[in-house]
Amino acid sequence: MASTLKTILFFSIFFLSRVSSKLHPLDSLTPSEFLRVRAIVNQFYPTFNHKLSFQYVGLEEPDKHVVKSWLSEPSSQPPPRQAFVILRLNRQTRELIVDLSRRSVVSDKLYRGFGYPILVDEDEEAAVDLVLKHGPFLSSIRRRGLNISEVSCFSETIGWYGQVKTNRQLQISEYVDRAVIPLPKAEGTDYRASTITPPSGPRFNAAPPKPPGQTGFKLNRNVISWGNWKFHLAFDARVGPVISLASIYDAEKKSYRQVMYRSYISDLFVPYQDPTEGWYRTTIFDSGEYGLANFAVPLEPLNDCPSGAVFVDVKPVQVQDAMCIFERHTGDVMWRHSDVERKIRETRPDISIVVRMVSTVANYDYILDWEFKPTGSIKFLIGLTGVLQVKAVPNTNTDQIKEEVYGTLVAGNTIGISHDHFLTYHLDLDVDGDANSFMKTRLITKRIKDKNIPRKSYWNVEHEIAKTESDAKILIGSNPPELLVINPNKETKLGNNVGYRLVPGSAARPLLTIDNFPQIRAAFTNNNVWVTPYNKLEKWASGRFVDRSRGDDTLAVWTEKNRRIENKDIVMWYTVGFHHVTCQEDFPVMPTLSVGFVLKPTNFFEYSPVLKTVPPQHLSWPK
């Protein structure tokens, strides 16, 4: 139990623990609340007669209207603090809601569907332990002239391939010693600066330091205020950082205006493309099967996050400095104009605030950024670095490869297997209020009919409001429409509906056939965009129980109901994907590959919200 608790606390929240009454309703559970959850559940299911493990413990989010009502009067009593708990109890899965103030389990359901909860460290450790004690495995290692202390094992989820009956198990249900393949050379793969061998280099200047104490933002009850932005930051075991209640100050209206109620990475699907035994199952759901935050790592000041960054621990134990918050100065220009005739030149340098977490999912490091700009844009950036998943092969040159391989020879005896990354963001926009619509703006080529005009064509826009979920399924291809979430009840003074536009990033789409089992489970990536009516239970695009799932509880299934989404509280789901054909430069550690997308205010403000930005006071290097 001690060890299980350790894992749960690892998911806990940051900042010092405090009395509940001072908590924001969307704050993650505090260390003391985690302890209380454990105590309440242990009293409910005493361990002396139950085999019990905690697979997930997180905030049971209050209903949105309750949070908003509290926000309108923050001195009022906040909603009761509750936890959502997923247990394995006597080989069954249970979902509990624990009320922390009433100190009781207020709901307890046995889950009877397919699929199993997130795997935690203990599951992995138990599995690997089995292998390391397995006689035939030990003799295989000896036969290769290796010492067991040199061998590292890890397990992978097993997926679902049409079986009628499935168990909760990892990829170690049987042991086969299939082939002896030359071990790739270790030489040249050490990436530590302390072990660099010649030729070393290059060496670069460091970024200049910020003046001491200059962070640029304020932090109050997990609410970050910076420039014209304000948002709440929390942390969840399954999805990592959660940004809530993002609102922007409108100087004309002299008030903060709502933009985004809640946003996080709902799942991260990574199918590898090697169809052979031992590899075909490698189609991982990092969030749903493992929990993205399970892989949070401590960030290194000045290298992972620049000067001036504030680091945030995932308290109370394991991951110090798991997130950072910093002002970003890119050297870009926020806006400028030169009027040569009137001898005017006005330029404002770009600046933004970034919340960053790095999730090192065994080999890959995902750098996950939420960036807020004074212009009202929110940028979601994913940096992909770390180590490729590689396969040992007998070949040291492509000339020797006569059969189909499933990736690139990136080093001697080493294939970097081709794969995809699909990140599905949950984007609960509330543009100037709850009731929003989803608008597709198409650019249509038109013929000119006026005989006096010798030009033949032009384009103009046509707007379409999505009535139901079917209207809002978008696979981004060539000439995609512009996609907006608008508030049909709010107009600018000029009569334009206020809105936010999705500016998509890389629009890679799934290449697996839709009848493929992994793709059935990942059907939420079949479109780049989906829009659903707000439903507190529809948090995770891949469903609640993803390990060995059968795709019966995904975003794709929910939207089959084809619910009405016009002028309603709606949630946009956006999948940014990329195909990765590996190359030698990706080895042994891959230079960061970045993809991202932007939410951009569109007729939300009466005019540019940064027009009146005061030019910054530049500092000189102190003498």
Add this chain to the structure above:
Amino acid sequence: MASTLKTILFFSIFFLSRVSSKLHPLDSLTPSEFLRVRAIVNQFYPTFNHKLSFQYVGLEEPDKHVVKSWLSEPSSQPPPRQAFVILRLNRQTRELIVDLSRRSVVSDKLYRGFGYPILVDEDEEAAVDLVLKHGPFLSSIRRRGLNISEVSCFSETIGWYGQVKTNRQLQISEYVDRAVIPLPKAEGTDYRASTITPPSGPRFNAAPPKPPGQTGFKLNRNVISWGNWKFHLAFDARVGPVISLASIYDAEKKSYRQVMYRSYISDLFVPYQDPTEGWYRTTIFDSGEYGLANFAVPLEPLNDCPSGAVFVDVKPVQVQDAMCIFERHTGDVMWRHSDVERKIRETRPDISIVVRMVSTVANYDYILDWEFKPTGSIKFLIGLTGVLQVKAVPNTNTDQIKEEVYGTLVAGNTIGISHDHFLTYHLDLDVDGDANSFMKTRLITKRIKDKNIPRKSYWNVEHEIAKTESDAKILIGSNPPELLVINPNKETKLGNNVGYRLVPGSAARPLLTIDNFPQIRAAFTNNNVWVTPYNKLEKWASGRFVDRSRGDDTLAVWTEKNRRIENKDIVMWYTVGFHHVTCQEDFPVMPTLSVGFVLKPTNFFEYSPVLKTVPPQHLSWPK
């Protein structure tokens, strides 16, 4: 003549003038060389009996093999300095090649085709002057209760709409006073910090300063050396910055390896989408009709370019600080990996070097960046800011608009007209040598045939080498192939062909019908990618004479020859485009909208070229 000369010198090059023998063969013409060109041409065509104006003067680029041969032995005699001159002489267009060492005109051709050369300041001034002295225009202004001193006029190119006979003229061949429309309010449109009225707005921290004198790069004969990169910087009247001879140091091979022989923005096509009289002609070729560098503006230290930037004048006169070169620290991560089990964490912060020019084309400001990264990637970034081209309308609210308009009401009585921007880059890659091929890597979905594997599909890559120009015309849509320039004669030790991959940016395609006259002239934007065999004369995708051109000398026409491009010295042309549906936030000055693309080494290096990057020595804020 003095005034014409002024314009030409405006296009001249930067850095101090020097004796020719010290010049790099690709250096722009020096101020003294410009004077010599003028003297030689004036002797050739004495002004006492000729009406002469200089429309373009630039370096007549030596043949590539000549440059490369000089590079292999830089102490040898450099190729002769020559200038390419376009004149209007007695109402005709002439193309001259002037040899500066022989002080003579070595070639003089009368151009008999359609189209006219770049318009220079004098053309514009003469046109506007006509208007400001035109009686009917002056009475129109008086009738509106305005004073002529409050009125600003500018001319626009007239294009071609199927006329059999065309003259060299601007859009002022007749005068019509079509409509009196309420003048949009000036209130709220002043963007100068000195005039900000409340509510003023957010104020932000400045970026931290670099230590004095720390630029990070070296400059020698217009060759910039920084980290593992080396490249030559020049400047041309028509296309702006020209980056040549970019090569990267390979620590394994202990030598610099060629990547890119020459790159610049070949043209910039901006069609507006209002088909009515007075607007339908607004389909501008900024480079071909005006010269992109004609609009270079002085950059503001610390705001246009960050601390540590080195500014470069376009000498000898008008545009000081027209370009800047600076190290960029973005706060991103170059690469990282945490190995939790082995307690290893290695992180290298990102850094790059940027060459920037801003071209303020009347209303719009284009921020043009060439960014070189230690990873071997080259990023081409375009930031679009400045002022929209707007049209006055009687309406102050969208409710009043009953007829079709061609943009968004962005302020009272002000429509921001819909339009596109297409930037066509000339990318003469020489990947590890001249002889290269263009490879399309397609990701193909395949069915799994092995009955023992329950998974149904996967994807794998298929490579195709383009044989001729037709094979290399790519319109980027959904699931585009990966596009590479490879060297078929060079392999890594592992047997992969060395290459560079184009990572496309926004893939907006033209929406005008292909029979439309502006699109016929801009047919080089019909594909995103084209590949041609190197031909020194094929510099400008829109042709040599673009004003009133008929599309008979564009990249689209050249490639109809369908020349062989396999294992040859080839040039890639890439068009990055975006459609701009305006919004209120774009007014009165538009927050920067960025688009870009990347050239990325792909199996060019044996392993990650930044693996052995030494961690930077961080500085503290001095006490």
